[in-house]
Amino acid sequence: MTQIRKVAVIGAGVMGSGIAAHIANAGVPVLLIDIVPEGAADRNGLAAGAIARMLKTEPAPFMAPRAAKLVEALNVEDHLDRLREVDWIIEVVVERLEAKRALYRRIDAVRRPGTAISSNTSTIPLDALVEGMPEAFGRDFLITHFFNPPRYMRLLEVVTGPRTDPALAATVADFADRRLGKSVVRCKDRPGFIANRLGIFWIQNAIAAADDLGVPVEEADAVMGRPFGIPKTGVFGLVDLVGLDLIPHTTQSLRAALPAEDAFHATFREMPLITKLIAEGHTGRKGKGGFYRLNRAGGQKTKEAIDLGTGAYRPSAKADLPALKEAKAPRAVLDLPGRVGAYAWAVIGPTLAYAAGLLGEASDEIAAIDEAMRLGYNWKWGPFELIDRIGGAYVAERLARDGHAIPPILAGLDGKTFYRVENGRRQVLRAGGEYEDVVRPEGVLRLEDIKLAAQPLLKNGSAALWDIGDGVVCFEFTAQGNALDEQMMILLGKSIKLVKDKYRALVVYNEAPNFSVGANLGLALFAANIAAWGEIEKLVALGQQTYSQLKYAPFPVVSAPAGMALGGGCEILLHSDAVQAHAESYIGLVEAGVGLVPAWGGCKEMLARWQSSPTLPKGPMPATAQVFETVSTATVAKSADEARDLLFLRPGDGITMNRDRLLADAKAKALSLVEGYAAPKPVTLTLPGPSGALALRMAAEGFARRGIATPHDLVVAGELAAVLSGGAADSLDPLDEAALLDLERDSFMRLVRTEATLDRFESVIETGRPVRN
Structure with a gap:
């Protein structure tokens, strides 16, 4: 080739x-x-x-x-x-x-x-x-x-x-x-191919239905978002993101190219409001705003939304739809009374019918149409997967009731689903009515496929361990958001013992959008509110112990992150023998942002990496200053490539461009380390001592004088400076790993008792961002 x-x-x-x-x-x-x-x-x-x-x-x-x-x-x-x-x-x-x-x-x-x-x-x-x-x-x-x-x-x-x-x-x-x-x-050589042909149909249908039914844009986006596995932008937020000016261009191109009998034409209507917005420069986020905008009048930032009826902006209000929150499944949303259920069906019903009609036209493969919408429009489920979740008979019956033509593939389901699991293999229905295995490209290994044919070796509410073949096992985080907690640590400890006795290597990997965003702050806040300080310290110590066991296990450990690997999620990478990262991995020690210091070994591992780096001058202070700058600012690498510059990844760590190939590449890397494997030797570090901590604190105070650092940032920076400088130890006294872990744990516990840190916890839980206090 x-x-x-x-x-x-x-x-x-x-x-x-x-x-x-x-x-x-x-x-x-x-x-x-x-x-x-x-x-x-x-x-x-x-x-x-x-x-x-x-x-x-x-x-x-x-x-x-x-x-x-x-x-x-x-x-x-x-x-x-x-x-x-x-x-x-x-x-x-x-x-x-x-x-x-x-x-x-x-x-x-x-x-x-x-x-x-x-x-x-x-x-x-x-x-x-x-x-x-x-x-x-x-x-x-x-x-x-x-x-x-x-x-x-x-x-x-x-x-x-x-x-x-x-x-x-x-x-x-x-x-x-x-x-x-x-x-x-x-795709077949047809106008719009798959994703844009179906996606533009869905968008124009959703805008028209909101206009017809008098549904505010915020409500429309709430209905047409997460309940159907669609990003929270919904429709109007998505149009703002891609640009209002692109929609008329693509729509007109499709209208010109599609035959007169295509259902696309029936949903089209002229949109004077969109024409007006574009003419005024309201082309979405790249312009002055679109269906939503930020009004900066008077020095304020007020989010506004367009009124579809009047075309005027008004203050945006979060959709208040209690029934929508209760109706968690797509079909339950469609069955809601009033305009919520009516709008949901008015959009999704014709869209699913149109998708079914594309089979044989834009593609002969159901799986290809689903893949195009999952990846082109970030839908969680493709249209045929969505029909399975709703029920094919339900969709066909409602379409018939509304006078829609039923696409042949939908009319001929006869109680079947488009996808099924048979003998541990996921299968998809073909146009002829028979099933065939969903075949991955050569070299692709997916944990979701392994799960169809296997039971976990170990499992609890926060993690699971899977046999992925050739003597390699995969440790998977499973808690909400892949947050790390005591149960995860306990199962990781058990997994290390099992691999030692029966297997050759361990891969840490999962197929969630994010590898892990760190420790479970909600549990920590709850424990702090009832003054369960001993339980918090117990978890810190357990994490230190477990990650140390992972580092010194008598077998190779390869971590394979994708998406965010933050805080404790980053620290597990630092304790692995190697990392095989997806290119879009966003890695960082972000504890300072929530008012803490890394305490599961992150400080000691970063110090060890930078002290051995050939890019820094030798001596205790350069590495300490570098780690302080990275950790105190909660720096996150914006790609795996950038993570190498920050030494979250080492030169020998691998980068995989295709997310679907990550597990296979990580497994191959783990197997490559098996022969002749020897656990790393413990390190000792010579750190600058109290004088080094003073220099770091003075640097932080300079940032405070410039308005960059807040009062509590200085408190956190002071604790971090003490850890990275070796505490009260003289600069000539080398410190072993246990001493550094003690320093991490002590500083963490002092900070977690402060009201300002707990305020940051609460802010992150409620808004996703720490308060600047």
Whole structure:
């Protein structure tokens, strides 16, 4: 299979530059090419400006600033011949057929034969794009539809034509999967493919139904959000996020391309309010606001929402829908009386019918349609999975009652479900009525699949241990939010004993959105409120003991985080032999933010790493100062790549781009460590002592004078400075790990007794953010 070693992206707009940045995130050089503006002093200015903007953009398109060095800014007038250097050319120019064809003729004149060429279009059919082009061009051409922002959205829709070389398409798909971390969904050459065709139908239907039924936008988003496994933005918040100006463009493109009998047309209506908002610059979060906005008049920040009836902004009010909170399942929401149930059905019923109608049209695979909506629109369940949860007969009966045509796949269910588990395998219904196994791509290992055919080796309310084959077991956090508590520690201790006796290696991994956001603050606050200080200290000591057992276990331990790994979740990484992190891992010791110091060994492990780092001068103070800066500011790495710079990850730790491949990669890393494994040797550290602590406290006081640090920040910084400097010990006296753990525990217990720290706990539990006190 041909390797993709260098890529060109033509078109340096938001989408094109984002694609280029993500290819650079994979460590692959990119040529970013755009036009030469009339009278431009810098002929590469459009591409160069896009790179510069991305270095300042949040959320960041680059996983680390150094990735930008892999993107070279060029222009189509002077540098098109450099396309000979690349193995894949991605076109991301204006959605006009003739403009694309003109560019393709220029590309074909200079490219190497066999170079993959793809368009990022989502509105123009592939057949139209290659019409009139040479046969060889058609063999090398396909559509690769990325979703915005390319770094964070996992879906890549791939469309091939009758002339496309299957081997070349497979090369592009494999690169996108393994190097770019994309889940590749093959689509038919139909307008909008899968995700946007169904997603735009859902959005326009939801907006129209809210208008018809007089449902406020806040209420609509509450109904059309979490109850149906849809992000809490709902519909109106999602439109604000992607941009109001994109909706009319995509809608008009689909209207022009879809046949007259398509149900998409029946839901369309002109939206004068949206036209007015766009004209006034209210294009969503990227503009002056959209359906929601922040009114900053008078120096205040007041969240406002649009009134769909009048078009005027009003103060936004949280939807007060007690019945919605009680009706936790999708079907229960649909059965609610009044406008809540009516709105839910008016949106979801036609959307599910439309999705079922796409089978055979946009894709022959039920699983592909579900995957496209899960990854393209962040739905928890795809439409067919949602039908299973609601009940196929229920959906068909209500559609019939409303006069909707019933799609054949739904009409022919006859009591079946679209998915089932048979002999420990998840199966999906085919259009012919038979079931087949859901097949993962080669090299993908998912814990959810293992669970279908196995029972846990150990389990309690906060964790479970699973056999994942070849003598490797997987320790999984299972508490709400993967919070860490006493039960988790107890089961981890038992797991260490079991692995020692019967297995070869341990992987710490789970498939929740976040690896772990740290200790259970709610339990800690409850214990503090009843003055159960002994119980709190007991948990701190148990965590220190358990993590130390993990570090010195006689077998390899590999942790595999994805999403947030904060506080105690970070500390388990620090005590592992190795880490195999998903690229989108956000790692940090954030205890200072809630008024604490890391106390499960995080301080000692970070000191050990920085004292052995070749990038710092030798001596006790440089490492102490570095760790103090990172921990006192609750710094969180914004990617696994950035976590290496902060030494949350070490140079030998691995990074996996595709989330679905993380467990397999972690297991392989664990097995690679088995032969000849020896536990690490305990470390002793020489720290700067009281004079070093004084210097750190003075630095913190400087931040307070500048208004950056609060009074309680100074209290926390003082305790952290004492721990990292070795307490009262003389700077010439080396400290072992036990002494540092004692310092961590003592400082933690002093801080947890302060009212200011408990206020921060309460604030985090109620609002998700610590109060600045």
